[in-house]
Amino acid sequence: MEKWADNKAWFLVLPVFVVVAFSAIIPLMTVVNYSLQDIFGPGNAVFVGTEWFKEMLTDTRLHDALGRQFIFSSLVLMIEIPLGILIALAMPKKGWGASASLVTLAIPLLIPWNVIGTIWIIFTRPDIGLFGVGINSLNLLDVPFDHTARPSYAWVTLMAMEVWHWTPLVALLCYAGLRAIPEAYYQAAKIDGASSWAVFRYIQLPKMRGVLTIAILLRWMDSFLIYAEPFALTGGGPGNSTTFLSIYLVKLATGQFDLGPAAAFSLIYFLIVLLFCFIFYQALLNVGKGEKTS
Amino acid sequence: MRFEWMYWTVPTAIFFITIFLMIAGMLVWELVSPTVERRGFLKIPTTRGTRFFVGLLGTAYIHLAWLGLTDFNLWFALPISAVWIFIVMRWG
Numbered sequence: 001m002e003k004w005a006d007n008k009a010w011f012l013v014l015p016v017f018v019v020v021a022f023s024a025i026i027p028l029m030t031v032v033n034y035s036l037q038d039i040f041g042p043g044n045a046v047f048v049g050t051e052w053f054k055e056m057l058t059d060t061r062l063h064d065a066l067g068r069q070f071i072f073s074s075l076v077l078m079i080e081i082p083l084g085i086l087i088a089l090a091m092p093k094k095g096w097g098a099s100a101s102l103v104t105l106a107i108p109l110l111i112p113w114n115v116i117g118t119i120w121i122i123f124t125r126p127d128i129g130l131f132g133v134g135i136n137s138l139n140l141l142d143v144p145f146d147h148t149a150r151p152s153y154a155w156v157t158l159m160a161m162e163v164w165h166w167t168p169l170v171a172l173l174c175y176a177g178l179r180a181i182p183e184a185y186y187q188a189a190k191i192d193g194a195s196s197w198a199v200f201r202y203i204q205l206p207k208m209r210g211v212l213t214i215a216i217l218l219r220w221m222d223s224f225l226i227y228a229e230p231f232a233l234t235g236g237g238p239g240n241s242t243t244f245l246s247i248y249l250v251k252l253a254t255g256q257f258d259l260g261p262a263a264a265f266s267l268i269y270f271l272i273v274l275l276f277c278f279i280f281y282q283a284l285l286n287v288g289k290g291e292k293t294s
Numbered sequence: 295m296r297f298e299w300m301y302w303t304v305p306t307a308i309f310f311i312t313i314f315l316m317i318a319g320m321l322v323w324e325l326v327s328p329t330v331e332r333r334g335f336l337k338i339p340t341t342r343g344t345r346f347f348v349g350l351l352g353t354a355y356i357h358l359a360w361l362g363l364t365d366f367n368l369w370f371a372l373p374i375s376a377v378w379i380f381i382v383m384r385w386g
Binding site: 032033034050057271 | 300305310347355358
């Protein structure tokens with residue numbers, strides 16, 4: 001019965017609850033209201049039931065955007081996670097090299113997201129950009145490189161930008177995980193004559209499990225919600241080839257001002273994100289528990 | 295306080311009142327008999343609140359699937375969802 005004594009502590013959560021109510025719950029309720037109505041103007045709305053949901057669920061452009069989003073986020077994870085681990089393993093462990101590489105790695109993380117898009121537009125321009133001019137001077141491509149010329153070029157540019165932007169985060173997390181491993185583990189491995197692969201497989205990788213789960217979670221969610229960088233770089237083009245969910249949503253909501261369909265879309269998007277959040281959250285909660293039993 | 299900008303309708307009001315009543319009911323239930331964490335067919339340790347969340351999330355997906363995949367009346371999805379919530383709450 002002692003646990004009842006602590007229940008007053010819940011009142012300390014009240015300020016956060018009020019903030020969340022105003023920043024998330026009330027807007028979300030408004031979106032739910034919007035999603036069931038056709039809004040022509042202020043004070044002029046007609047109840048349409050679930051029509052917008054039906055329209056959005058059968059909208060092939062939404063299906064395409066969703067498919068693109070999954071491909072993009074999966075590719076991002078497949079590149080960034082191994083690359084981040086490799087960088088973390090290669091980084092100096094102490095001395096000025098460690099500080100220098102940490103600062104260098106942190107630079108992309110400090111740049112505003114739309115500025116990153118602009119940097120990469122200039123970087124990949126075929127007339128003045130270092131990357132664009134460089135790759136075209138090799139004469140390897142049948143169509144000269146220009147990130148607006150072909151969907152595949154736009155994707156390559158976008159992936160390169162995303163990897164450049166966010167691999168440092170994965171590397172920093174892994175680096176922190178690696179530094180937390182006590183020296184005794186390495187000494188034991190040395191005595192046993194373990195190969196560097198065995199050290200990685202049986203010491204470093206298991207010990208990085210926690211930070212890797214966080215890294216995968218963060219990168220999946222962030223890349224799933226990506227907006228500013230592709231908006232600045234390609235604007236969703238050429239055609240619709242880089243139109244991800246949030247870009248399509250903004251086109252719908254503020255471009256065409258279809259508030260009803262956009263609201264229905266937002267709720268579907270929200271439910272997908274909520275499902276992934278739940279799965280990742282459970283994975284994160286249980287990440288330590290598996291180690292104890294094994 | 296003016297709420298015109300929120301564009302309230304009777305169905306959405308009923309929807310949110312139901313949700314809040316369910317959450318309030320969960321609170322009362324918790325006070326009457328505190329939950330015990332256990333493992334069910336979801337294979338993860340769940341409390342009553344977790345199962346309730348899974349139940350509601352599943353309900354949303356059932357309704358979306360019904361709407362997107364069939365042309366029948368959406369009300370048919372409601373009893374299916376109720377059964378789903380019951381299954382998750384009981385054996386989840």
